[in-house]
């Protein structure tokens with residue numbers, strides 16, 4: 001293997017366990033990136049030549065090398081088999097049935113590879129050039145390990161562009177079904193297969209679906225950004241009195257409706273539209289709920305989106321909280337890695353201050369264990385889900401009303 005040498009003092013993060021080398025950290029005078037074939041393995045060393053790890057190089061990407069092993073070895077079928085076997089056995093330990101994210105990129109020491117399992121069907125995403133070059137190897141090992149009936153490759157991820165890969169469509173190998181079945185928390189969901197979103201299901205919310213559902217018995221629930229009904233269907237099965245599903249996708253809502261009926265036996269209401277408008281319309285119509293879940297797509301994908309994205313989270317949480325009845329729950333999620341849990345809590349407290357609500361954080365959830373966080377890589381921890389009880393006791397500070405004194409006396 002060729003050597004990729006880091007500049008002085010640029011080895012600290014890698015030594016601490018991080019897996020990414022940025023192009024400005026490389027001693028390009030001694031080891032020019034152009035000397036590497038895209039996707040080729042390299043032995044990463046510090047400035048003195050001490051070995052740090054084996055990495056795949058992409059000379060044209062800002063993240064120019066990704067460490068895949070602390071040993072000196074190629075990223076070949078043996079290593080991929082070890083990693084995927086390990087990833088699978090972890091999931092088999094965590095779950096009773098074969099419905100889970102089987103591989104989660106860096107979290108499973110498999111940079112650039114995501115695999116979701118739906119029983120005998122797999123949906124995969126490849127987001128690095130090195131993994132793209134090894135796609136056939138990966139496919140062969142998945143065949144050995146799980147004998148999939150079909151494999152869907154979702155090549156639509158925007159992150160592929162950063163690696164110089166094309167963002168194509170979807171590639172189907174074998175009989176990829178129109179609808180995939182998901183078993184989760186005792187519910188059976190059908191989700192779009194060939195034309196779903198991303199890899200088809202959001203397994204990362206499994207634990208948050210369960211905890212939220214456990215708080216919904218006898219309650220009226222709004223599942224905003226519902227997709228196929230992750231939160232609402234679990235709530236209905238747990239005995240919610242009513243569920244309203246809201247999504248911009250009519251197709252997602254048709255799945256939510258079917259899933260609702262199949263799991264609860266009853267009917268539900270759906271609202272199709274942009275959540276920012278639809279939540280206002282619900283408010284203007286005087287609708288309120290005991291539980292409001294807000295689970296939007298990532299608004300902050302790049303650093304430069306931060307301000308605008310934060311603003312969107314603020315507006316949404318404000319709109320959502322307006323629909324929560326006194327003492328009810330706001331279940332607010334964010335899958336933007338760049339938005340911290342503190343930021344999200346800030347959105348909630350700001351909304352509470354505007355509405356004169358007293359917010360109590362009951363639980364702070366995260367991505368489920370089939371999306372393991374690499375402890376040295378904050379980039380692998382992305383999902384936040386806060387369950388907040390909203391009591392309307394205080395008066396809004398910024399909007400003093402005529403009956404302020406009266407209220408004060410009552411308190």
Ligand code: SAH
Nearest residue numbers: 202225226227230247248249274275295297
């Ligand atoms: N809550 C779901 C996952 C949500 S994924 C679960 O637990 O499984 C995000 C969803 O938001 C997608 O279904 C997408 O169609 C929807 N969406 C994206 N932008 C939207 C918008 N502006 N208004 C309403 N829905 C939107």
